[in-house]
Amino acid sequence: MTGGAVTGRAARLLATAIGIAAASGASRPTGARAAAGKPALAIVGATVLTAGPQGTVAGGTIVIRDGKVAALGKGVAVPPGAVVINAAGRTVMPGIIDCHSHTAVESGINEGSDSVTAEVRIADVIDHRDVDIYRQLAGGVTTINVLHGSANVIGGQNAVIKLRWGSSPRDLVFQGAPRGIKMALGENPKRANARATGAPRYPGTRMGVEATLRGAFQEAQQYRREWQDYEKKLAAAGGGGKDKPVAPRRDLRLETLRDVLDGKVLVHAHAYRADEILMLIQVAEEVGFKVRTFQHVLEGYKVASEIARHGAGASTFSDWWAYKIEAQDAIPYNAAVMAARGVLVSLNSDSDELARRLYWEAAKVIRYGGVSEADALKMITLNPARQLGIDKRVGSLEVGKDADLVIFNAHPFSPDARVETTLIDGIVYFDRAADLAKRMPAGAPVATGGMR
């Protein structure tokens, strides 16, 4: 049996089950779906990096049934009739979760015309045909947190999606993921006005950013009171007639901010400088909400204990720096320092290009700060899952969780690492061999680079 190649019956079943369109190109997704009652899938013989309580399982077997991990371990029996993927010599890890993405968005990630736009929703503009979904599958990513951009102090609502290439926008949605909203501090929300011609947009300073936050939530509190008053009046009027009160105008913006105050919407706040991180913690605690994650948070290492005390997570880059003034003090040791202080840290991409290489970005924190391999792996799997409130379903390979996993030809941190197969809900959405097979029309130039 050749190491790792999907052979025989497994290959045929995969070939029909995948239905992936031509090599990344003419990308017409065909929507392979799991049907209940399909045979179980068994991945056999791999080194399994579970990111969960079982740690690393050498020579393990993963049994997948109905989209979930049904069994996992060394010596686990392969159920009769199961489709077997021989993964000897391969390494399997949980599907990568990118906590800061702007992939798959149609027509603009910023509603930058106003500094508070809580009513806009990324979910309304998901582009299920964005080929970068496929390219990220090929980099082992299975779930992404698609965020509004950072042009606004309070931006729009995010969408957590699984990269089920070939599905309609609705079917990409990660069912049950908590709602979230984007906030942004620092240069971006105050710079956005500097570029516009005509009257500059408020705010233009970090002072204005803080004032905008407070003002917005005061309005939200007012809105909440209006609706509470209305409900009281309605109950008192007891069924209407001429005195039936008119409901307040349903304001989608304030409604969302009210939901933030009610703890129904997770706050993901883009922040760079240490002082603005502290500012947001201050405002949040006074106004009455919690920051779920700081995003980028490149100076987080300077205020790590404070972030930990507030209970916010941090989602950062491995080593980008010096692209803006507020990124001048960014250091690649950031993740390690924050993690050591008890902050839940994830590593993200904020880039369609980098998202394909997150497994290597995670390796960098081993060298920059001495994070262990197991903890480094968690920064792109279990930690972002916890930050997004989806860790009961994804983020590690454990019995009962979704079968979102990636088969590598080597350890993901190794310089020879390459994704061979990516599964979501137990369905193969990317397979390198299948992709290569589709690429070989005679005569056409093919970039395979002397592929082995």
Add this chain to the structure above:
Amino acid sequence: MQREEIDMSTPLDPEGSTRQTDARWRRERKPGLAATVAMCTAAATIAGGIVFEPVPARAAKADVFALVGGRVVTVSGNTIESGVIILRDGVIEAIGAKVTVPVDARVIDAKGLTLTPGLIDAFGGLGLPAPRRAGSATAAGGVGDTNPTGVPATPAPPTSPLSPHAMALDKIRIAEALKARDVGVTTALVVGRDGVLPGKSVLINLAGKKPEDMVLRQPAAQHLHLTTISRQYPSSLMGTVAYARQSLYSAIRYRDEWAAYERAPAGKKRPRFDPALAAWQDVLSGKEMLIVTATRENDIRRALALADELKIRVAVAGAARAFRVADLVKARKLPLLVSVSFDPPRAVTSAAGRDEEKEKREIEEAEKNPAALDKAGVVFALGSGFAPSFMAGIRKAIDAGLPRGAALRALTLEAARALGVSDRTGSLEVGKLANVVAWAGDPLEKKSKVKMVFVDGQLYEPPDRPDRLDGDDKDDEEKPAPTEDDVDVYDDADRGGRP
């Protein structure tokens, strides 16, 4: 094929209801048996190609026409290889292989010609001033947005891009609109191209001296262009979606507030009148349809999501990628007004790194879209979609595989159905509007010419120009712009008004 009858009823112009056959006139003319036989013989003779002398004294009252000997493509029924159509008072009075020609009819020899219903431009900006292009302050909004509807986002002042109460009728230039008759168009849905909420469209018949005279339905529908505005909210597509939702929720509140005030005003502060929110009321009540301009595949889903959430009726215009959601369109019986503007002007924020191969592919897909829809059994209308040449676009769709018969249907009966006027136009049937086109050659064929166009039963003969249907852009631009004075010889209004 599915029938989709959308009730877009707003009250017709009350005077329009008298545009039926004058029963008194017809009764006087009803022939006895002998006369009938004579008539039939005469009809047979006509079918053989003998032309009656035009009735001289009454020629000036060109209210009654008999089109004789042409190939009659009714669209709604069978084609009559050699038939007669009688037009009276703007309506089709009779149609058939053997029909008595009224004595007072001006007889037109249609031998060798093909007669079809007048073409309907189901969605476009016919007659509206063309948006400025050179040097205009226009663009798509949002970072990296390419604005595929081709709508230059900031409008020519002073119309705000968010004007649900604006009326397309107010801006129509009649001479421009009438030009479309040259390619056989007799009816058009007209709406502004610019902005996100361009206002309400009007459905016009291309005959008359003033825009009001042309009205078939006013307002026809409310419109939402799923595009963006530069430097203003909404500057992103998600902003536009949120704006639409919020508008409707605000309109609900407005309705309830005014209703409560009207019920019991005493003691209440009087509500403010808001023309924009007032303009949404008919959409909320279901009386008026919302036509959503959808150029992306997912725009169609967005339109349906809006309809489901706010319980309103929607149709989709543009629909360049509708073939990808053919099943959804069919299941939801969604009226489609498919645009033949396949390469609309777009403001591109940066051409560096653009995937031109993909752009080209998308344009080709849009051209093949009508053919693909037809193949999938989806019914749809065709509209110019602000293309500079409607006929060129139609030809492209046909060249890309849309059968000519399906194209004709999409330009006539399906268009009328989608716009909710199939009870009065869209085919050659007794009782329907006298909108007829006489073609030399196969309709829509490249070398064919439009010889005669009847709109509301009035005759218009396009100037004879070579390759009239070629639909070359240059042709249209080279033509000197007609003025308001270039009106029909057979203008109804000249003859002392309506009965």
Add this chain to the structure above:
Amino acid sequence: MKRGGCGAVVMAGLAVAVVPHAVDGAASSSDPRAIAITGGRVVTVSGPTLAKGTVVIAGGKIVAIGETVAVPRDATVIDATGRTVYPGLIDAMTTIGITEIAGGAAGTVDVAEVGDMNPHAKAAVALNPHSDLIPVARAAGLTAALSAPRGGLVSGQSALVRLAGHTPAALTVKGPVALHVTYPTGRPPADEARMAGAGAGADLEPKTFAERQREKKKNQDKELRRLAHLLEEAKAYGAALDAARAGKMPPPRVDLPMEAMVPAARGRMPVVMAADDDDDIRGAIKFAVERGLKLIISGGAEAWRCTDVLKKHDIPVLLTVDRLPRKESDPYDAQFTNPGALQAAGVRFAIVSDQSTKARNLPFEAAMARAYGLPADAALRAITLSPAEILGVGDRMGSLAEGKDANIIIATGDIMDHRTDVTHVFIDGQPQSMETRHTRLWKQFKDTDPGGRSP
């Protein structure tokens, strides 16, 4: 006075000149003692890898290298047991030294001069030896980089810098190296100001695809003619200058830009043309061949589509690997397999960062190419000897060989492995400080935390 005495003075002077100053507070300034790196795995690149070897450095050069080489008495010995010794990495396309913070600090950016014709803009005169970016790149194993201006049609002239030196002159290994040109694509230039913020791009006129294609072709032809004309003029100007120097005619009117273009126009100085699309690469090659220019292609995103013509004219390519495919229809790994495709076709190439702050990730770009089919030794060569050769300094750097500059690094493992640390960097035989802005901030904050509310 006496020849011997003069000779001694000259020798001393040379010794001083040849050994450059170490930077960032390195231990000794010009230490004439030899250095011997022993016990490590020595990857020479130009020859076989030594499982356990010794490298001896003296006078800024590698004086001996081998498995059984004698360590000179008095030499400082550095024990590299368990580690790997590599040549210093070379990044053949960066903006290092001429930029600091790309966004929001325009005062620190000297990359693109105003206007589109700046052949006489020289990176060498604008280098900031105290840029924070230099130690960061160096600490990751880079010892040399090409610093090149960009923007416009003709951007200027690049300089090859060593990543250690207190003055621009001390930094400069070779300058000017090449004339940098952007092959005209015919598309309107990406306007940064227009792309930022909400609702930007307001002044761009809407055009149909057909119109844009026509304009693109027209613009491209126009720009190419302009470039061709300039090169012709430069040749004529050069001839006039030569004639004037020979006294045959009075000197021509002073024209610095024209003068700057003369060596390139004559095919003596390389011309680096940035071109990514298949058509543009082919167009650039045709243009260069017709005019006898010494062409290097940078960008080369679709080089894999035109290996035939690249090979035919032996045009080297400077590739960036960390990019998305150009077209939606391209294979998903087109950029990763690009170097391998060139390797297989026999086309010369180097892997470059094309940036400044991420120059430290150069070995990982090579790793990506390697993971997708480029043999490991070719991947290493693409960031060491190949860039040296392409930039004309293959005789003095890019590999570990006797007589070459002592640009050497010691790493805890495979240099292309993200987990590997670089422990030592030598530039011209001088040990370099591994301190960077990042290590300083890390040390400052990792154990103390000033965060918290004021009372």
